[in-house]
Ligand code: GTP
């Protein structure tokens with residue numbers, strides 16, 4: 463799919479006041495600083511549509527972007543950001559889990575993990591929770607430019623075989639780099655394939 467238009471719609475902290483769920487939607491989630499906002503920008507060919515930062519905790523709200531006037535991309539705050547106060551952490555948690563469990567037009571959640579890391583407990587627990595709730599998701603490996611080709615392949619294979627110990631079936635995976643625009647076309651094509659399955663309720 464070619465991405466022709468991408469526009470910011472709204473930021474808010476409550477799924478009930480997100481745009482009416484009349485179009486298919488895809489959301490990006492993962493640890494703070496993992497590269498969610500950067501990958502959204504790479505995907506839609508905009509330098510600064512989603513706000514990025516070198517410091518974790520930049521994205522703090524549910525941000526809706528309308529793509530090709532046909533579907534939504536959503537940039538979510540990172541989870542597991544240690545520096546925010548406990549009270550705020552609970553608020554973040556509720557905001558995200560309410561969004562994920564109630565957003566009827568959510569077609570697929572993209573769970574971002576770092577290409578260089580082993581499966582992290584926080585991500586694995588989160589994926590288990592998604593599976594229990596029946597929320598469809600795929601895994602996106604980020605920052606692939608930070609590894610050479612051989613090391614990258616080895617790392618991805620090791621990640622998958624580690625996961626295979628716990629999971630009967632693995633979700634679909636994509637290897638990406640926002641920096642090098644790697645894997646973005648594959649994500650766009652995946653979305654294109656899912657869009658026709660959207661059912662208006
Ligand atoms: P929060 O909004 O804080 O949850 O972070 P985020 O997941 O949206 O991360 P963001 O896109 O703001 O990127 C965090 C940092 O990682 C920035 O310094 C980016 O430049 C860097 N980064 C993101 N993607 C890539 C990538 O593909 N390659 C490299 N080398 N750096 C990246």
Ligand code: MG
Nearest residue numbers: 498499520521
């Ligand atoms: Mg962000």
